[in-house]
Amino acid sequence: MSAITRDEVAHLARLSRLALTDAELGHYAAQLDVIIGAVARVAEVATDDIPPSSHALPLTNVYRPDEARMSLTPEQALAAAPAVENDRFRVPRILGEEA
């Protein structure tokens, strides 16, 4: 189908939250183009009358009893955090200066 351009890779990288260099954009564009060209074959046999399968087993809506259970303590949950403040995950600013 379509050839993958550097601009498309830049768009995919932005959607994927991956900061790529210019050199990487070109590198991945070439590789993704080959891969996508090869996997596009699936369309050859995927006719309208075939239902899609998202899963190997016929399972739907699996529930367990809604019972309170022990969970992680704040100390355990925060133990691997890159930054902690007042028993919470400290994260970089989310809103812009003007917000």
Add this chain to the structure above:
Amino acid sequence: MSLTRNTAAELGALIASGEVSAVEVTQAHLDRIAEVDPQVHAFLHVAAESALEQARSIDARRAAGEELGPLAGVPIAHKDVFTTKDMPTTAGSKILEGYRPPYDATVTARLREAGLVIIGKTNLDEFAMGSSTENSAYGPTHNPWDLDRIPGGSSGGSSAAVASYQAPLSTGTDTGGSIRQPAAVTGIVGMKPTYGGSSRYGVIAFASSLDTPGPFARNVLDAALLHEAFSGHDVMDTTSIHAEVPPVVEAARRADVSGLRVGVVKEFAGEGYQPGVLARFREAVDLLESLGAKVVEVSCPSFTYALPAYYLIAPSECSSNLARFDGMRYGLRVGDDGTHSAEEVMALTRAAGFGPEVKRRIMLGTYALSSGYYDAYYGSAQKVRTLISRDFEAAFHQVDVLVSPTTPTTAFPIGERADDPMAMYLADLCTIPANLAGNAAISVPCGLAEEDGLPVGLQIMAPVLGDERCYRVGAALEKAFEDRWGGPLLKEAPSL
């Protein structure tokens, strides 16, 4: 003879009878790791202290008269994609370097309950994405048969550990062949249970509709014992099957194929298959026939579309699953210096923390799921998945099991396919259909390829929840081959 040469079943019996202690067995394997792992690099973390402590506790419980399971005190190498609260868990990625999870995976917990001694965490392709272990951020693992070659992947550390006698057992996860392919290229046994037969809770997710934990061992019975030890329903995994574990140990002991109908998959031969692999495969099929199986050729035309469907479905699921690695709650964080927004920190963290194959798959999945492309790619791949299930269903009306080579080639040299993702993906050609349909499938050794003297694996595929058939056929073949070879295939491996 060193305790590292015994099977897991033998070690369990020796420990139960008091002939050797669990501490002695654990120490023997730790010594072996110290001796050969500098060359093999199967382990990312060796847990000597906690392993010996656990072994001492097994010995004390046995001395107190407690009835222990058949694998109590036996060492096991654990793929570093299962969470372990007392050991680091990296998934082979820089983004999780030094990470210590606050909980045990269900498989980890069940290993502990069975008294298995976890001696360390094994190397893998980053986030289990790969077929060679070269995608590990911590360097490749080397095949014990030829240190310049790959041990398969993604569970290559686990296959190499068992094949080089550093552990009698190990765990793996199989998303597109990540247990069966490494088992095949290192000359050992590797089993992908029926999807949902073993719990995914605490398995760092790659492609959730495909990921399946399973066992590695040097023989079929040991694999069955481990399979039984960690499988079964788990309330923490919503895709876990609510059914009894198939009678795998009994089947491995039965080892009889008389009257069994065996289907040879017609599509898995020809171009791209190494002649020595096909020769060993045909020999194994003849052997099954001589043991009383009825062999017929079966056509599964959609199987040729399994590889492209997989390389759309698995990346799509991974692009979603790996969104959790955002540098906010655990793992690496890069660029948090007050000048970058949270979104920029996420992008810098992921760029620094993920390797090239992971980035490729995340972008490929993002592409396949994006509007305008969804129907042509992800949607079509899901339809192929239906066709593959139908092919299996039709085949299992005619036969009890399907067989094929596990891999088209033997172990390739490290570096050979590193810059060619499509060539790397071909290693999974024969193993992927069972993942897409959820079937059980095993790889057992069937000899050495004539042209390179490297191990070849035979794949046996069974219906969903028909796992015992894999073990029954695998054990029968193993027995017949070992009679012919005068012992296990691994005795042909060069000593390290």
